[in-house]
Amino acid sequence: MEKFEITVLGCGxxxxxxxxxxxxxxxxxxxxxxxxxCGEGTQQQLRRFKVGFNKIRNVFISHTHxxxxxxxxxxxxxxxxxxxxxxxxxxxxxxxESLFRAQLDYFCKGMEYPVEYHPLDTEKxxxxxxxxxxxxxxxxxxxxxxxxxxxxxxxxxxxxxxRDMVDYYGIPLSEINNIKAGADWTxxxxxxxxxxxxxxxxxxxRSYAYCSDTKFKPDLVSYLQGVTLLYHEATFDKSRQDxxxxxxxxxxxQAAMIARDCGARQLLIGHYSANYRDVTVLLEEARSVFPNxxxxxxxxxxxx
Amino acid sequence: MEKFEITVLGCGxxxxxxxxxxxxxxxxxxxxxxxxxCGEGTQQQLRRFKVGFNKIRNVFISHTHxxxxxxxxxxxxxxxxxxxxxxxxxxxxxxxESLFRAQLDYFCKGMEYPVEYHPLDTEKxxxxxxxxxxxxxxxxxxxxxxxxxxxxxxxxxxxxxxRDMVDYYGIPLSEINNIKAGADWTxxxxxxxxxxxxxxxxxxxRSYAYCSDTKFKPDLVSYLQGVTLLYHEATFDKSRQDxxxxxxxxxxxQAAMIARDCGARQLLIGHYSANYRDVTVLLEEARSVFPNxxxxxxxxxxxx
Numbered sequence: 001m002e003k004f005e006i007t008v009l010g011c012g013x014x015x016x017x018x019x020x021x022x023x024x025x026x027x028x029x030x031x032x033x034x035x036x037x038c039g040e041g042t043q044q045q046l047r048r049f050k051v052g053f054n055k056i057r058n059v060f061i062s063h064t065h066x067x068x069x070x071x072x073x074x075x076x077x078x079x080x081x082x083x084x085x086x087x088x089x090x091x092x093x094x095x096x097e098s099l100f101r102a103q104l105d106y107f108c109k110g111m112e113y114p115v116e117y118h119p120l121d122t123e124k125x126x127x128x129x130x131x132x133x134x135x136x137x138x139x140x141x142x143x144x145x146x147x148x149x150x151x152x153x154x155x156x157x158x159x160x161x162x163r164d165m166v167d168y169y170g171i172p173l174s175e176i177n178n179i180k181a182g183a184d185w186t187x188x189x190x191x192x193x194x195x196x197x198x199x200x201x202x203x204x205x206r207s208y209a210y211c212s213d214t215k216f217k218p219d220l221v222s223y224l225q226g227v228t229l230l231y232h233e234a235t236f237d238k239s240r241q242d243x244x245x246x247x248x249x250x251x252x253x254q255a256a257m258i259a260r261d262c263g264a265r266q267l268l269i270g271h272y273s274a275n276y277r278d279v280t281v282l283l284e285e286a287r288s289v290f291p292n293x294x295x296x297x298x299x300x301x302x303x304x
Numbered sequence: 305m306e307k308f309e310i311t312v313l314g315c316g317x318x319x320x321x322x323x324x325x326x327x328x329x330x331x332x333x334x335x336x337x338x339x340x341x342c343g344e345g346t347q348q349q350l351r352r353f354k355v356g357f358n359k360i361r362n363v364f365i366s367h368t369h370x371x372x373x374x375x376x377x378x379x380x381x382x383x384x385x386x387x388x389x390x391x392x393x394x395x396x397x398x399x400x401e402s403l404f405r406a407q408l409d410y411f412c413k414g415m416e417y418p419v420e421y422h423p424l425d426t427e428k429x430x431x432x433x434x435x436x437x438x439x440x441x442x443x444x445x446x447x448x449x450x451x452x453x454x455x456x457x458x459x460x461x462x463x464x465x466x467r468d469m470v471d472y473y474g475i476p477l478s479e480i481n482n483i484k485a486g487a488d489w490t491x492x493x494x495x496x497x498x499x500x501x502x503x504x505x506x507x508x509x510r511s512y513a514y515c516s517d518t519k520f521k522p523d524l525v526s527y528l529q530g531v532t533l534l535y536h537e538a539t540f541d542k543s544r545q546d547x548x549x550x551x552x553x554x555x556x557x558q559a560a561m562i563a564r565d566c567g568a569r570q571l572l573i574g575h576y577s578a579n580y581r582d583v584t585v586l587l588e589e590a591r592s593v594f595p596n597x598x599x600x601x602x603x604x605x606x607x608x
Binding site for chain 1: 320
């Protein structure tokens with residue numbers, strides 16, 4: 001299967017700790033890399049986990065609390081010092097654009113690559129990025145400032161050719177693409193071999209949803225049906241549900257309820273409050289509702 | 305002796321590496337802490353090396369290249385989240401103030417402690433801070449943007465009382481402060497005991513000079529006469545002197561020449577180019593000119 005994996009660069013919360021870096025993840029789909037959130041220190045984490053700077057094409061910022069975006073200007077400045085020329089696309093809430101531009105003007109004078117800012121309407125669920133192999137949709141979240149998650153979805157791929165059958169019928173290579181695209185094959189004797197006999201079905205499209213910083217929002221599941229991997233913040237355990245509610249965050253149990261109710265294959269939790277030195281309590285709480293749960297940590301790679 | 309020490313939080317250069325963090329140091333004089341430069345990730349380094357956030361009263365920024373100040377806004381935001389109420393003083397080049405304010409307004413809404421910005425004229429050598437026990441002077445440097453170093457100097461202290469002599473002459477405790485301040489003592493029989501016989505001289509005032517990011521500037525030594533500890537950038541080794549010249553940086557040899565020529569007691573080098581995985585070459589080059597040289601690394605504490 002084609003590569004589709006994420007790397008956690010940071011899974012901490014607003015307050016600094018020695019254990020965790022602030023929010024940042026790499027989404028790698030067929031070696032096209034997106035950075036999702038960019039907390040302070042992200043550029044150093046990219047180095048630590050050997051992520052090539054030039055492979056990053058798009059940056060998606062869920063919201064503009066410092067722990068999700070204060071690494072952006074330094075990273076862009078380093079890209080510039082290293083001679084980047086290829087464009088970088090920033091998808092971020094619309095109200096940040098003017099300050100972002102002012103910071104670039106001040107800190108990244110004379111940079112030679114274009115930075116395109118795509119302002120997001122965080123209240124909508126809509127496609128904001130598309131290429132040949134994938135689409136990215138916003139996921140409206142509820143936080144103290146405008147905030148959205150992101151759903152990365154592979155486009156449907158073509159069925160797999162059954163090599164044995166192709167050889168058996170002596171089908172020329174020039175026909176393979178037609179058959180992949182749905183055509184049947186007629187032998188020189190006029191016998192029709194149906195498409196389904198020459199192929200096995202395409203892999204089902206995989207998807208990754210990143211839900212950062214949100215109050216428990218049960219109606220999220222309507223956007224997440226059957227998602228392959230769901231990242232959902234789990235800032236607190238359920239004994240601190242009041243605190244979660246008042247700060248517009250979720251508990252580990254709530255994250256797991258979303259995963260269960262949308263039929264996710266796997267759940268990844270993160271964005272731990274600085275109070276948890278050991279996140280086992282959060283992981284166990286989530287697993288009691290949704291067993292196939294992983295706890296994010298810096299450097300974790302999850303294949304989707 | 306009263307505490308006077310520095311802690312290196314970061315000694316790297318503009319490009320991120322796994323070995324080094326960008327520039328930041330703590331200067332601790334009698335438990336009053338100043339932060340000098342504040343590169344990205346400084347707040348996490350403060351946690352790592354167990355520096356109490358609330359002890360920091362002043363922040364001195366040498367210049368506004370990103371690797372020297374991009375950690376400021378995140379750190380101030382964390383101070384706010386943690387409920388700081390005591391004022392914080394920022395000493396930084398004047399042209400950064402408006403962008404700094406704009407960032408605070410955006411990222412630190414509702415913060416409850418005052419932040420006072422003291423704009424620096426980086427071309428002057430002048431006292432910019434003074435309290436009961438110390439003074440801080442700017443040191444004009446030559447870099448690609450306005451840039452100055454900082455000289456921290458203890459104020460002269462009083463001589464030490466010789467406890468034995470005080471006991472011998474039966475001098476009452478109420479007289480001790482007068483004697484420290486220079487008074488002689490007359491015994492009940494009318495014999496004058498001179499001040500010098502009752503005390504030993506005060507410790508000579510100690511000083512720390514921080515010279516970050518500068519082209520080789522031999523006239524610096526006039527401001528640095530007899531400095532106790534000199535930190536001087538050493539971005540390159542002497543085989544790359546042309547590169548140092550063109551980027552307005554110094555070589556390790558040049559740093560050592562400054563230390564030798566100003567009569568420093570000790571030299572600390574740092575701000576290593578990302579090309580040096582091992583800084584032994586820089587340390588040896590400096591030591592060949594000025595033997596009492598240390599190489600900065602994250603977490604290093606130097607007592608002055």
